[in-house]
Amino acid sequence: METNKSEIRLMKGNEALAEAAIRAGLDAYFGYPITPQSEVLEYLTLEIPKRRGIVLQAESEVASINMIYGAAGAGARVMTSSSSPGMSLMQEGISYIAAAELPCLLVNVVRGGPGLGTIQPSQGDYFQATKGGGHGDYRLIVLAPSSVQEMCDFVFDGFKLAEKYRNPTLILSDGALGQMMEKVEFPGDGSLPHQIPAWATTGKKGRERNFITSLHMEPERMEEINLHLQRKYKEIEENEVRYETFEIDDAEIVLVAFGLPARICQKTVELARAKGIKAGLVRPITLFPFPKKIISDLSKKIDRFLVVELNAGQMVEDVMLAANGNCPVHFKGRMGGMLIQPEEVLEEIEKIVEESLTLNAGQE
Amino acid sequence: MYTTDEIIIAGFGGQGVLSMGKILAYSAMIENKETSWMPSYGPEMRGGTANCITIISENKISSPIVSKFDSAIILNQPSMNKFEDHVKEHGFLFYEASTIINPPTREDIMVYKIAAIEEANKIGQKQISNMIMLGAFLEIKPLVKRETVLLALKKVLPERHHHLIAVNEQALLRGKELVEINYHVSV
Incomplete structure:
Protein backbone atom coordinates (compact mmCIF):
# COMPACT_ATOMS: atom_id res chain seq x y z
CA MET A 1 0.00 0.00 0.00
CA GLU A 2 1.21 3.46 -0.95
CA THR A 3 1.51 5.38 2.31
CA ASN A 4 4.36 7.85 2.12
CA LYS A 5 2.70 10.67 0.20
CA SER A 6 -0.45 12.75 0.33
CA GLU A 7 -3.46 11.01 -1.19
CA ILE A 8 -7.25 11.27 -1.42
CA ARG A 9 -9.42 8.35 -0.34
CA LEU A 10 -13.10 7.68 0.37
CA MET A 11 -13.41 6.43 3.93
CA LYS A 12 -15.55 6.14 7.02
CA GLY A 13 -14.74 8.66 9.74
CA ASN A 14 -13.50 5.93 12.07
CA GLU A 15 -11.18 4.52 9.41
CA ALA A 16 -9.86 7.97 8.50
CA LEU A 17 -9.07 8.61 12.17
CA ALA A 18 -7.22 5.30 12.46
CA GLU A 19 -5.24 5.85 9.25
CA ALA A 20 -4.35 9.38 10.41
CA ALA A 21 -3.09 8.02 13.73
CA ILE A 22 -0.65 5.70 11.95
CA ARG A 23 0.55 8.54 9.73
CA ALA A 24 0.92 10.78 12.77
CA GLY A 25 3.50 8.37 14.17
CA LEU A 26 1.33 6.52 16.69
CA ASP A 27 3.56 4.32 18.85
CA ALA A 28 0.81 2.40 20.59
CA TYR A 29 -2.97 1.99 20.64
CA PHE A 30 -4.82 0.27 23.47
CA GLY A 31 -8.58 -0.16 23.25
CA TYR A 32 -11.65 -2.31 23.55
CA PRO A 33 -14.34 -2.67 20.86
CA ILE A 34 -17.69 -0.91 21.13
CA THR A 35 -20.19 0.21 18.47
CA PRO A 36 -20.14 2.74 16.75
CA GLN A 37 -16.37 3.02 17.16
CA SER A 38 -15.14 -0.54 16.50
CA GLU A 39 -13.72 0.24 13.03
CA VAL A 40 -10.87 2.13 14.72
CA LEU A 41 -9.56 -0.97 16.49
CA GLU A 42 -10.40 -3.13 13.47
CA TYR A 43 -8.48 -0.88 11.06
CA LEU A 44 -5.47 -0.54 13.34
CA THR A 45 -5.36 -4.29 13.95
CA LEU A 46 -5.16 -4.86 10.19
CA GLU A 47 -2.73 -2.05 9.37
CA ILE A 48 -0.31 -1.61 12.28
CA PRO A 49 1.38 -5.03 11.95
CA LYS A 50 2.16 -4.14 8.30
CA ARG A 51 3.51 -0.70 9.20
CA ARG A 52 4.74 0.43 12.61
CA GLY A 53 3.56 0.61 16.21
CA ILE A 54 1.72 -1.54 18.68
CA VAL A 55 -2.01 -2.28 18.69
CA LEU A 56 -3.50 -4.18 21.58
CA GLN A 57 -7.07 -5.14 22.39
CA ALA A 58 -7.16 -4.95 26.17
CA GLU A 59 -9.52 -6.93 28.38
CA SER A 60 -11.57 -3.82 29.17
CA GLU A 61 -11.69 -0.04 28.88
CA VAL A 62 -10.30 0.24 32.41
CA ALA A 63 -7.26 -1.77 31.36
CA SER A 64 -6.90 0.25 28.12
CA ILE A 65 -6.72 3.61 29.84
CA ASN A 66 -4.20 2.36 32.39
CA MET A 67 -2.04 0.99 29.57
CA ILE A 68 -2.26 4.47 28.03
CA TYR A 69 -1.14 5.94 31.36
CA GLY A 70 1.89 3.65 31.47
CA ALA A 71 2.92 4.04 27.83
CA ALA A 72 2.45 7.83 27.90
CA GLY A 73 4.60 7.93 31.02
CA ALA A 74 7.32 6.14 29.09
CA GLY A 75 7.15 8.89 26.46
CA ALA A 76 5.29 7.01 23.73
CA ARG A 77 2.77 8.68 21.42
CA VAL A 78 -0.42 6.87 22.42
CA MET A 79 -4.13 6.83 21.63
CA THR A 80 -7.26 5.06 22.79
CA SER A 81 -10.81 5.30 21.51
CA SER A 82 -14.21 4.21 22.69
CA SER A 83 -17.86 5.17 22.72
CA SER A 84 -19.89 6.62 25.56
CA PRO A 85 -20.28 3.72 28.05
CA GLY A 86 -16.66 2.76 27.47
CA MET A 87 -15.51 6.34 28.06
CA SER A 88 -17.35 6.37 31.37
CA LEU A 89 -15.30 3.36 32.45
CA MET A 90 -12.09 5.23 31.57
CA GLN A 91 -12.76 8.36 33.62
CA GLU A 92 -10.74 7.38 36.69
CA GLY A 93 -7.67 6.75 34.54
CA ILE A 94 -8.16 9.97 32.60
CA SER A 95 -8.19 11.94 35.86
CA TYR A 96 -4.87 10.28 36.87
CA ILE A 97 -3.34 11.05 33.45
CA ALA A 98 -4.46 14.70 33.62
CA ALA A 99 -3.04 15.01 37.14
CA ALA A 100 0.25 13.39 36.11
CA GLU A 101 0.34 15.73 33.07
CA LEU A 102 0.84 13.11 30.40
CA PRO A 103 0.07 13.69 26.73
CA CYS A 104 -2.25 11.26 24.98
CA LEU A 105 -5.08 11.27 22.48
CA LEU A 106 -8.53 10.08 23.53
CA VAL A 107 -11.40 9.59 21.10
CA ASN A 108 -15.08 9.33 22.01
CA VAL A 109 -17.40 8.35 19.14
CA VAL A 110 -20.49 9.29 21.11
CA ARG A 111 -23.69 7.22 21.06
CA GLY A 112 -27.09 7.79 22.61
CA GLY A 113 -27.29 7.50 26.40
CA PRO A 114 -27.61 7.47 29.33
CA GLY A 115 -26.82 3.88 30.29
CA LEU A 116 -26.06 1.40 27.55
CA GLY A 117 -28.42 3.53 25.48
CA THR A 118 -28.36 3.13 21.69
CA ILE A 119 -25.66 2.80 19.06
CA GLN A 120 -26.83 5.84 17.08
CA PRO A 121 -25.17 9.31 17.11
CA SER A 122 -25.47 11.66 20.07
CA GLN A 123 -23.69 14.56 21.74
CA GLY A 124 -24.82 13.61 25.23
CA ASP A 125 -21.22 13.44 26.51
CA TYR A 126 -20.45 17.18 26.14
CA PHE A 127 -20.49 17.76 29.90
CA GLN A 128 -18.32 14.71 30.54
CA ALA A 129 -15.83 15.84 27.88
CA THR A 130 -15.57 19.53 28.75
CA LYS A 131 -16.19 19.75 32.49
CA GLY A 132 -13.72 17.15 33.70
CA GLY A 133 -15.53 13.84 33.49
CA GLY A 134 -13.57 12.15 36.22
CA HIS A 135 -12.86 13.43 39.72
CA GLY A 136 -10.96 16.56 40.65
CA ASP A 137 -10.24 19.90 38.97
CA TYR A 138 -8.89 19.03 35.56
CA ARG A 139 -9.63 19.76 31.93
CA LEU A 140 -9.12 17.98 28.66
CA ILE A 141 -8.43 19.85 25.45
CA VAL A 142 -11.52 18.95 23.40
CA LEU A 143 -11.71 19.04 19.60
CA ALA A 144 -15.03 18.53 17.79
CA PRO A 145 -14.70 17.39 14.15
CA SER A 146 -17.59 17.86 11.72
CA SER A 147 -16.32 15.96 8.68
CA VAL A 148 -14.34 12.87 7.80
CA GLN A 149 -11.48 15.19 6.79
CA GLU A 150 -11.41 16.63 10.29
CA MET A 151 -11.51 13.12 11.79
CA CYS A 152 -8.10 12.88 10.10
CA ASP A 153 -6.76 16.41 10.68
CA PHE A 154 -7.67 16.57 14.37
CA VAL A 155 -5.58 13.48 15.11
CA PHE A 156 -2.51 15.52 14.13
CA ASP A 157 -3.76 18.63 15.97
CA GLY A 158 -4.69 16.48 18.96
CA PHE A 159 -1.22 14.98 19.33
CA LYS A 160 0.41 18.41 18.84
CA LEU A 161 -1.73 20.03 21.54
CA ALA A 162 -1.38 17.09 23.93
CA GLU A 163 2.40 17.19 23.67
CA LYS A 164 2.65 20.99 23.76
CA TYR A 165 0.74 21.19 27.04
CA ARG A 166 1.42 17.72 28.47
CA ASN A 167 -2.33 17.24 28.70
CA PRO A 168 -4.76 14.65 27.34
CA THR A 169 -6.63 15.80 24.22
CA LEU A 170 -10.06 14.38 23.43
CA ILE A 171 -11.64 14.16 19.99
CA LEU A 172 -15.39 14.33 20.59
CA SER A 173 -16.98 12.70 17.56
CA ASP A 174 -20.31 10.94 17.15
CA GLY A 175 -21.70 7.74 15.69
CA ALA A 176 -22.72 9.34 12.39
CA LEU A 177 -19.31 10.93 11.77
CA GLY A 178 -17.70 7.61 12.62
CA GLN A 179 -19.84 5.64 10.16
CA MET A 180 -20.30 8.05 7.25
CA MET A 181 -17.97 8.12 4.25
CA GLU A 182 -16.48 11.20 2.63
CA LYS A 183 -13.39 12.15 0.71
CA VAL A 184 -10.33 12.58 2.87
CA GLU A 185 -6.84 13.76 2.01
CA PHE A 186 -4.02 12.40 4.16
CA PRO A 187 -0.66 13.99 4.77
CA GLY A 188 2.35 11.74 4.21
CA ASP A 189 4.08 9.74 6.90
CA GLY A 190 6.64 11.50 9.06
CA SER A 191 4.97 14.92 9.06
CA LEU A 192 4.71 14.95 12.86
CA PRO A 193 8.14 14.09 14.29
CA HIS A 194 8.28 12.82 17.85
CA GLN A 195 11.10 12.51 20.35
CA ILE A 196 10.92 10.85 23.72
CA PRO A 197 10.56 13.77 26.16
CA ALA A 198 13.09 14.44 28.93
CA TRP A 199 10.52 13.80 31.68
CA ALA A 200 9.66 10.27 30.49
CA THR A 201 10.35 7.28 32.73
CA THR A 202 12.66 5.47 30.37
CA GLY A 203 15.11 3.98 32.86
CA LYS A 204 17.49 6.04 35.00
CA LYS A 205 20.83 5.80 33.26
CA GLY A 206 23.25 8.63 34.00
CA ARG A 207 20.54 11.11 34.95
CA GLU A 208 18.31 12.14 37.85
CA ARG A 209 15.33 9.90 38.49
CA ASN A 210 12.12 10.86 36.66
CA PHE A 211 8.99 10.42 38.72
CA ILE A 212 5.40 10.32 37.45
CA THR A 213 2.54 10.18 39.95
CA SER A 214 -0.79 11.73 40.78
CA LEU A 215 -0.51 10.95 44.50
CA HIS A 216 0.77 13.67 46.81
CA MET A 217 0.21 13.20 50.52
CA GLU A 218 0.77 16.85 51.57
CA PRO A 219 -2.20 19.10 50.77
CA GLU A 220 0.19 22.06 50.34
CA ARG A 221 1.93 20.24 47.51
CA MET A 222 -1.39 19.14 45.98
CA GLU A 223 -2.64 22.72 46.02
CA GLU A 224 0.54 23.85 44.26
CA ILE A 225 -0.06 21.23 41.59
CA ASN A 226 -3.67 22.39 41.23
CA LEU A 227 -2.54 26.01 40.87
CA HIS A 228 -0.06 24.97 38.21
CA LEU A 229 -2.76 23.02 36.34
CA GLN A 230 -5.15 25.98 36.49
CA ARG A 231 -2.44 28.29 35.09
CA LYS A 232 -1.93 25.80 32.27
CA TYR A 233 -5.67 25.64 31.49
CA LYS A 234 -5.77 29.46 31.46
CA GLU A 235 -2.89 29.52 28.99
CA ILE A 236 -4.75 26.99 26.80
CA GLU A 237 -7.86 29.21 26.95
CA GLU A 238 -5.77 32.20 25.85
CA ASN A 239 -3.96 30.47 22.99
CA GLU A 240 -5.91 27.59 21.53
CA VAL A 241 -9.52 28.70 20.92
CA ARG A 242 -10.78 27.64 17.49
CA MET B 1 -26.70 20.06 -15.76
CA TYR B 2 -26.93 19.48 -12.02
CA THR B 3 -25.27 20.93 -8.97
CA THR B 4 -26.36 18.57 -6.21
CA ASP B 5 -28.25 15.30 -6.19
CA GLU B 6 -29.46 13.94 -2.88
CA ILE B 7 -30.27 10.24 -3.18
CA ILE B 8 -31.93 7.80 -0.78
CA ILE B 9 -31.42 4.08 -1.39
CA ALA B 10 -33.53 1.83 0.82
CA GLY B 11 -34.51 -1.80 1.16
CA PHE B 12 -33.82 -4.94 3.20
CA GLY B 13 -30.40 -5.72 4.60
CA GLY B 14 -28.66 -8.03 2.13
CA GLN B 15 -30.15 -6.47 -1.03
CA GLY B 16 -27.00 -4.47 -1.65
CA VAL B 17 -28.52 -1.16 -0.61
CA LEU B 18 -25.44 0.15 1.20
CA SER B 19 -23.10 -1.12 -1.54
CA MET B 20 -25.07 0.71 -4.21
CA GLY B 21 -24.60 3.97 -2.38
CA LYS B 22 -20.92 3.26 -1.78
CA ILE B 23 -20.31 2.50 -5.45
CA LEU B 24 -22.02 5.78 -6.41
CA ALA B 25 -19.88 7.67 -3.88
CA TYR B 26 -16.65 6.03 -5.09
CA SER B 27 -17.55 6.83 -8.68
CA ALA B 28 -18.23 10.45 -7.75
CA MET B 29 -14.85 10.67 -6.03
CA ILE B 30 -13.10 9.25 -9.10
CA GLU B 31 -14.80 11.95 -11.20
CA ASN B 32 -13.54 14.60 -8.76
CA LYS B 33 -17.01 15.44 -7.48
CA GLU B 34 -17.92 16.09 -3.87
CA THR B 35 -19.71 13.19 -2.21
CA SER B 36 -20.96 11.85 1.10
CA TRP B 37 -22.40 8.48 2.10
CA MET B 38 -24.43 8.25 5.28
CA PRO B 39 -25.70 4.79 6.25
CA SER B 40 -28.49 4.11 8.65
CA TYR B 41 -26.81 1.58 10.83
CA GLY B 42 -27.79 -0.57 13.74
CA PRO B 43 -29.56 -3.82 14.53
CA GLU B 44 -32.14 -3.03 11.85
CA MET B 45 -29.50 -3.91 9.23
CA ARG B 46 -29.73 -7.60 10.03
CA GLY B 47 -32.71 -8.64 7.96
CA GLY B 48 -34.66 -5.46 8.69
CA THR B 49 -34.70 -2.29 6.64
CA ALA B 50 -31.45 -0.60 5.66
CA ASN B 51 -30.89 2.68 3.90
CA CYS B 52 -28.21 5.16 2.98
CA ILE B 53 -28.17 8.76 1.87
CA THR B 54 -25.67 9.41 -0.90
CA ILE B 55 -25.04 12.96 -2.03
CA ILE B 56 -23.15 13.85 -5.20
CA SER B 57 -22.43 17.49 -5.77
CA GLU B 58 -20.33 19.93 -7.75
CA ASN B 59 -20.05 22.04 -4.59
CA LYS B 60 -18.91 21.37 -1.04
CA ILE B 61 -21.64 19.44 0.79
CA SER B 62 -23.00 21.12 3.90
CA SER B 63 -25.36 18.65 5.54
CA PRO B 64 -24.87 14.95 4.73
CA ILE B 65 -28.27 14.44 6.36
CA VAL B 66 -31.35 15.57 4.47
CA SER B 67 -35.01 14.63 4.65
CA LYS B 68 -36.07 15.47 1.07
CA PHE B 69 -34.50 13.67 -1.85
CA ASP B 70 -33.97 14.36 -5.55
CA SER B 71 -33.91 10.62 -6.22
CA ALA B 72 -35.07 7.50 -4.41
CA ILE B 73 -34.18 3.89 -5.19
CA ILE B 74 -36.58 1.69 -3.26
CA LEU B 75 -36.24 -2.07 -2.88
CA ASN B 76 -38.96 -3.04 -0.40
CA GLN B 77 -42.46 -2.11 0.74
CA PRO B 78 -41.61 -0.69 4.20
CA SER B 79 -39.08 1.66 2.55
CA MET B 80 -41.67 2.71 -0.03
CA ASN B 81 -44.12 3.52 2.76
CA LYS B 82 -41.42 5.51 4.54
CA PHE B 83 -39.79 7.42 1.67
CA GLU B 84 -42.37 8.00 -1.10
CA ASP B 85 -43.44 11.24 0.52
CA HIS B 86 -39.82 12.35 0.95
CA VAL B 87 -39.09 12.63 -2.76
CA LYS B 88 -38.93 16.27 -3.85
CA GLU B 89 -41.52 17.58 -6.28
CA HIS B 90 -40.38 16.71 -9.84
CA GLY B 91 -37.98 14.18 -8.27
CA PHE B 92 -37.32 10.62 -9.41
CA LEU B 93 -38.40 7.35 -7.81
CA PHE B 94 -37.08 3.96 -8.96
CA TYR B 95 -38.56 0.81 -7.46
CA GLU B 96 -38.03 -2.93 -7.73
CA ALA B 97 -41.08 -4.52 -9.33
CA SER B 98 -41.46 -7.81 -7.44
CA THR B 99 -40.88 -6.53 -3.89
CA ILE B 100 -43.38 -3.68 -3.95
CA ILE B 101 -47.03 -4.65 -3.48
CA ASN B 102 -48.43 -1.13 -3.30
CA PRO B 103 -46.83 0.98 -6.02
CA PRO B 104 -46.28 4.71 -5.46
CA THR B 105 -49.26 6.98 -6.04
CA ARG B 106 -47.60 10.39 -6.36
CA GLU B 107 -48.27 12.20 -9.59
CA ASP B 108 -45.77 15.03 -9.20
CA ILE B 109 -42.69 12.83 -9.51
CA MET B 110 -41.21 10.56 -12.18
CA VAL B 111 -41.68 6.89 -11.33
CA TYR B 112 -39.73 3.96 -12.82
CA LYS B 113 -40.68 0.37 -12.13
CA ILE B 114 -37.73 -1.97 -12.72
CA ALA B 115 -37.98 -5.78 -12.72
CA ALA B 116 -34.46 -6.09 -11.38
CA ILE B 117 -34.80 -9.33 -9.43
CA GLU B 118 -36.48 -11.14 -12.32
CA GLU B 119 -33.73 -10.00 -14.68
CA ALA B 120 -30.99 -10.93 -12.21
CA ASN B 121 -32.44 -14.43 -12.00
CA LYS B 122 -32.42 -14.62 -15.81
CA ILE B 123 -28.73 -13.69 -15.81
CA GLY B 124 -28.27 -16.34 -13.15
CA GLN B 125 -26.78 -14.10 -10.43
CA LYS B 126 -29.38 -13.14 -7.83
CA GLN B 127 -26.98 -10.76 -6.10
CA ILE B 128 -26.70 -8.34 -9.00
CA SER B 129 -30.27 -7.03 -8.92
CA ASN B 130 -28.90 -3.92 -7.20
CA MET B 131 -26.58 -3.26 -10.14
CA ILE B 132 -29.54 -3.58 -12.53
CA MET B 133 -31.34 -0.93 -10.44
CA LEU B 134 -28.20 1.22 -10.56
CA GLY B 135 -27.94 0.82 -14.34
CA ALA B 136 -31.53 1.97 -14.73
CA PHE B 137 -30.98 4.87 -12.37
CA LEU B 138 -27.83 6.07 -14.16
CA GLU B 139 -29.57 5.92 -17.54
CA ILE B 140 -32.12 8.48 -16.31
CA LYS B 141 -29.75 10.38 -13.98
CA PRO B 142 -26.25 10.22 -15.46
CA LEU B 143 -24.55 11.59 -12.35
CA VAL B 144 -21.49 9.43 -13.02
CA LYS B 145 -20.35 7.52 -16.11
CA ARG B 146 -20.88 3.77 -16.39
CA GLU B 147 -17.16 3.29 -17.08
CA THR B 148 -16.42 5.08 -13.83
CA VAL B 149 -18.72 2.70 -11.94
CA LEU B 150 -16.74 -0.24 -13.30
CA LEU B 151 -13.52 1.46 -12.25
CA ALA B 152 -15.01 2.02 -8.79
CA LEU B 153 -15.95 -1.67 -8.57
CA LYS B 154 -12.33 -2.55 -9.27
CA LYS B 155 -11.32 -0.33 -6.34
CA VAL B 156 -13.98 -1.62 -3.94
CA LEU B 157 -13.91 -5.33 -4.70
CA PRO B 158 -11.01 -7.41 -3.43
CA GLU B 159 -8.96 -8.84 -6.29
CA ARG B 160 -10.37 -12.35 -5.84
CA HIS B 161 -13.76 -10.98 -6.88
CA HIS B 162 -12.57 -9.08 -9.96
CA HIS B 163 -13.90 -11.83 -12.22
CA LEU B 164 -17.39 -10.63 -11.19
CA ILE B 165 -16.89 -7.23 -12.80
CA ALA B 166 -18.01 -8.52 -16.20
CA VAL B 167 -21.37 -9.71 -14.84
CA ASN B 168 -21.78 -6.37 -13.06
CA GLU B 169 -21.23 -4.59 -16.34
CA GLN B 170 -23.86 -6.85 -17.92
CA ALA B 171 -26.24 -5.92 -15.08
CA LEU B 172 -25.67 -2.19 -15.53
CA LEU B 173 -26.39 -2.52 -19.24
CA ARG B 174 -29.51 -4.63 -18.59
CA GLY B 175 -30.78 -1.92 -16.25
CA LYS B 176 -30.19 0.68 -18.92
CA GLU B 177 -32.19 -1.40 -21.46
CA LEU B 178 -35.02 -2.06 -19.01
CA VAL B 179 -35.56 1.59 -18.34
CA GLU B 180 -35.45 2.34 -22.06
CA ILE B 181 -38.05 -0.25 -23.08
CA ASN B 182 -40.16 -0.90 -20.11
CA TYR B 183 -40.59 2.06 -17.86
CA HIS B 184 -43.77 3.34 -16.39
CA VAL B 185 -44.05 7.08 -16.08
CA SER B 186 -46.70 9.12 -14.44
CA VAL B 187 -46.42 12.86 -14.57
Missing part, protein backbone atom coordinates in the same frame (compact mmCIF):
# COMPACT_ATOMS: atom_id res chain seq x y z
CA TYR A 243 -14.14 28.22 15.85
CA GLU A 244 -15.74 28.83 12.45
CA THR A 245 -18.44 31.28 11.46
CA PHE A 246 -20.88 31.28 8.55
CA GLU A 247 -22.97 34.27 7.40
CA ILE A 248 -22.76 36.15 10.70
CA ASP A 249 -22.03 39.69 9.41
CA ASP A 250 -25.65 40.85 9.18
CA ALA A 251 -27.21 37.98 11.12
CA GLU A 252 -30.11 38.59 13.49
CA ILE A 253 -30.42 35.02 14.72
CA VAL A 254 -27.19 33.04 15.15
CA LEU A 255 -27.17 29.26 15.46
CA VAL A 256 -24.49 27.68 17.63
CA ALA A 257 -23.70 24.01 16.98
CA PHE A 258 -20.66 21.75 17.09
CA GLY A 259 -19.72 18.59 15.22
CA LEU A 260 -22.05 17.15 12.58
CA PRO A 261 -25.06 19.28 13.67
CA ALA A 262 -23.01 22.35 12.68
CA ARG A 263 -23.16 21.16 9.07
CA ILE A 264 -26.87 20.42 9.39
CA CYS A 265 -27.26 23.99 10.72
CA GLN A 266 -25.22 25.39 7.83
CA LYS A 267 -27.83 23.94 5.50
CA THR A 268 -30.52 25.48 7.73
CA VAL A 269 -28.83 28.88 7.37
CA GLU A 270 -28.90 28.46 3.58
CA LEU A 271 -32.62 27.53 3.72
CA ALA A 272 -33.41 30.42 6.09
CA ARG A 273 -31.52 32.97 3.96
CA ALA A 274 -33.51 31.79 0.92
CA LYS A 275 -36.65 32.70 2.89
CA GLY A 276 -35.27 36.13 3.83
CA ILE A 277 -34.43 35.26 7.44
CA LYS A 278 -31.05 36.70 8.44
CA ALA A 279 -29.53 33.62 10.05
CA GLY A 280 -25.89 32.83 10.74
CA LEU A 281 -23.83 30.13 12.43
CA VAL A 282 -21.01 29.84 14.94
CA ARG A 283 -19.36 26.44 15.11
CA PRO A 284 -17.06 25.91 18.11
CA ILE A 285 -14.18 23.66 17.02
CA THR A 286 -12.50 23.58 20.43
CA LEU A 287 -15.12 22.81 23.09
CA PHE A 288 -12.48 23.35 25.73
CA PRO A 289 -11.25 26.03 25.42
CA PHE A 290 -14.75 27.27 24.57
CA PRO A 291 -14.93 30.23 22.13
CA LYS A 292 -16.43 32.63 24.68
CA LYS A 293 -15.33 35.89 23.05
CA ILE A 294 -17.09 35.48 19.70
CA ILE A 295 -20.30 34.51 21.54
CA SER A 296 -19.94 37.47 23.90
CA ASP A 297 -19.23 39.91 21.03
CA LEU A 298 -22.18 38.63 18.98
CA SER A 299 -24.52 38.72 21.98
CA LYS A 300 -24.23 42.52 21.99
CA LYS A 301 -25.32 42.96 18.38
CA ILE A 302 -27.69 40.15 17.40
CA ASP A 303 -31.32 39.51 18.38
CA ARG A 304 -30.87 35.97 19.69
CA PHE A 305 -28.95 32.70 19.68
CA LEU A 306 -30.37 29.27 18.90
CA VAL A 307 -28.17 26.44 20.19
CA VAL A 308 -28.67 23.10 18.42
CA GLU A 309 -27.31 19.91 19.97
CA LEU A 310 -27.96 16.16 19.95
CA ASN A 311 -28.62 16.19 23.70
CA ALA A 312 -30.94 17.75 26.27
CA GLY A 313 -29.00 21.05 26.33
CA GLN A 314 -25.37 20.99 27.46
CA MET A 315 -23.25 23.42 25.40
CA VAL A 316 -26.20 25.82 25.67
CA GLU A 317 -25.03 26.51 29.24
CA ASP A 318 -21.64 27.70 27.99
CA VAL A 319 -23.34 29.88 25.38
CA MET A 320 -25.56 31.39 28.09
CA LEU A 321 -22.53 32.11 30.29
CA ALA A 322 -20.72 33.82 27.42
CA ALA A 323 -23.83 35.74 26.29
CA ASN A 324 -24.24 36.87 29.89
CA GLY A 325 -27.87 37.94 29.49
CA ASN A 326 -27.15 40.30 26.58
CA CYS A 327 -29.62 38.47 24.35
CA PRO A 328 -31.98 35.49 24.61
CA VAL A 329 -30.48 32.03 24.12
CA HIS A 330 -32.87 29.39 22.72
CA PHE A 331 -32.30 25.67 22.48
CA LYS A 332 -33.33 22.85 20.13
CA GLY A 333 -32.16 19.30 20.69
CA ARG A 334 -32.77 15.66 19.87
CA MET A 335 -31.76 12.82 22.16
CA GLY A 336 -31.16 9.12 22.45
CA GLY A 337 -29.50 8.66 19.06
CA MET A 338 -31.94 10.67 16.93
CA LEU A 339 -30.48 13.03 14.33
CA ILE A 340 -31.85 16.46 13.58
CA GLN A 341 -32.90 17.58 10.09
CA PRO A 342 -32.06 20.98 8.56
CA GLU A 343 -35.81 21.62 8.02
CA GLU A 344 -36.53 20.82 11.66
CA VAL A 345 -34.09 23.54 12.78
CA LEU A 346 -35.61 25.93 10.24
CA GLU A 347 -39.09 25.32 11.73
CA GLU A 348 -37.67 26.15 15.15
CA ILE A 349 -36.19 29.41 13.82
CA GLU A 350 -39.51 30.36 12.24
CA LYS A 351 -41.35 29.56 15.47
CA ILE A 352 -38.94 31.70 17.54
CA VAL A 353 -39.11 34.62 15.09
CA GLU A 354 -42.92 34.47 15.06
CA GLU A 355 -43.12 34.32 18.86
CA SER A 356 -40.85 37.34 19.20
CA LEU A 357 -42.97 39.30 16.70
CA THR A 358 -46.14 38.47 18.65
CA LEU A 359 -44.41 39.44 21.87
CA ASN A 360 -43.24 42.77 20.42
CA ALA A 361 -46.72 43.51 19.07
CA GLY A 362 -48.14 42.80 22.53
CA GLN A 363 -45.71 45.24 24.15
CA GLU A 364 -46.64 48.01 21.73
